[in-house]
Amino acid sequence: MKKILFITGKLAEKGLKTVIDSIEDKKFSYEIRNLNVNVAALLTTDMIERRIGDVNDFDEIIIPGRVRGDIKSLEKQLSKTITRGPDELKDLPLLFGAKPVKYDLSKFETSIFGEITDALNMTVDQVIEKAEFFRSEGADVIDVGCLPNKHFPHLEEIVQELKNRNFYVSIDSHNTDELIRGSKAGADYLLSIKSETYHILENLDSYPILIPTDNDITEFYKLIDRALDDELIFIADPILDPISYGFTDSLVRYVNLREKYPDIHIMMGLGNITELTHADTSGINMIMLGIIEELKLNHILTTQVSRHCSTVIRETDLARRIIHAASENNLTPKHINDGLLVHHGHKDYAFCSDELIEMQGNIKDKNYRIYVNDDGIHLFNKNVYKIFSDPFDFYEHLEVSDDAGHAFYLGVELARAQIAHQLQKEYQQDEELSWGCLVDRKVDNKLQSKELGPTFKKRK
Structure with missing residues (x-):
């Protein structure tokens, strides 16, 4: 039986196991390896190479979808097949079942x-x-x-x-x-x-x-x-x-x-x-x-x-x-392309409130995480957990009075989260909201690390 190594971070480890175990009729055995970072998306291929350890017993390695760096180079260094997983953890079963069909949008008759x-x-x-x-x-x-x-x-x-x-x-x-x-x-x-x-x-x-x-x-x-x-x-x-x-x-x-x-x-x-x-x-x-x-x-x-x-x-x-x-393809026009879904989202929220509360229990730092689901906007770090629908309600609970750059960043992110919550759109911290075909989004090149935002650049 094929043996797969799943790479993740501390916060997603339990959720990853739950998702893998939910896959029916698995044709593989697996191991999860936490590479000692809180957020798996912060991993790079260089970090994985340094921290991954012995992989001789595995046929394939699956890394988080938001990992940045050169996968081909990592495959060469480890001599293993490496697969980039989906951006959202709950989409992982698609790798092992019927993959989404890619429809040909180059054709039209009008x-x-x-x-x-x-x-x-x-x-x-x-x-x-x-x-x-x-x-x-x-x-x-x-x-x-x-x-x-x-x-x-x-x-x-x-x-x-x-x-x-x-x-x-x-x-x-x-x-x-x-x-x-x-x-x-x-x-x-x-x-x-x-x-x-x-x-x-x-x-x-x-x-x-x-x-x-x-x-x-x-x-x-x-x-x-x-x-x-x-x-x-x-x-x-x-x-x-x-x-x-x-x-x-x-x-x-x-x-x-x-x-x-x-x-x-x-x-x-x-x-x-x-x-x-x-x-x-x-x-x-x-x-x-x-x-x-x-x-x-x-x-x-x-x-x-x-x-x-x-x-x-x-x-x-x-x-x-x-x-x-x-x-x-004799289909209804659904799940073909979401470019005309400009206001509302169509995916389920990545985490329910109970999962977010459990996630907060594993956090050891003061960095704020922001999530959105039906219950509202969730903001938390190791010290605080608040749920509101209005960004202004978070103000008195934020410990950023001595950090104008971080305060500005949180203001931007909470405003995005509010819009996402109001319109039931998908929200991902540090990512622009999607407006379908109406707005050209920046291409997210996962072969490169993100540049520091203006609030994080070193002051002269």
Whole structure:
């Protein structure tokens, strides 16, 4: 039978044994070795090499997930297979059972048109800068927005500069002159074409996005049939209406359109929902992409105008990948990627209150530990154990009056812990809170030790 050596610190030793013993049908025997540090996460591979002792009897060594350093070098020095465990102790059984499936998020079948609504009021360079940003967020096509009854003198220059930088471009206007000018400048798509403007397509090479006139679906179907008879390549959009203005009926139009024309390309514009609804857009986009995936729609038009819509393209890009992976694997869109879980967490808390109280009994130093669970924010060291939900309640119990740097550090950490507790998010001391795809987090390179924070650097 395989024999495994588990490396840990003083505080986690008992918890580690409990977790290992909970694994059913173990195919290994084991030993736990405490390397005489309180917190296992503070270990480095160099420390492990110095302290680990004789390992000849073991087939594999499993080290804590937050250990920093070069594992390959440690393997070479010890001549043993070394595995980095999970960051959270309670996830350890995953190493010995069905490992989490890694889903392929590189695939999707829906393209994103990102609209620059105020392109008319921007310089060419400003449009290019925003287009580059939209592309980096996930947009496949840059939609150049025009404004009613406003002359757009630099339309051609914008289109040409975008094409020179390998962008796909659409012109968003109901003005036939602007549509013609944009097409002749090299635009790939014209958004939008109605029955009364269809005639301009005769001498243009751009692909039209067909829309109904005044929501007249009968005439819209006739327009689509005309385009099919003319053997045009086109996209149809029956228009999604805002909530309170026919939203549900407009969804039915998409269902009916797909049933009637199973093979045509269809676009859905999401701005009427995201921009005109005061709700966080990550959830809205996930639901709408689910509808889009089930109806096999091909294109999305979206905007980032309102402040609450400032990350819509990024969210839409991730949502289309998650939803497609779920569809391909016949799953609900859960446990595929948590990038759209921006406010709440989904994991169980690492420790219950009884476990934290027991942990405090083994602490021999004055360093404060902070944890969060359903009972509140837990702060403790060898002398004190307090549970509150408001950081200010800890103030009189903290022994940091002569250490401004440490006081500042605890203030930051307790503020993070309060947010985590209020939103039921995961909290890990010394780590930034996760906000899903909304905020880029610093990459935590476990091959390197963390630099000292500003409050710990040696004063001159």
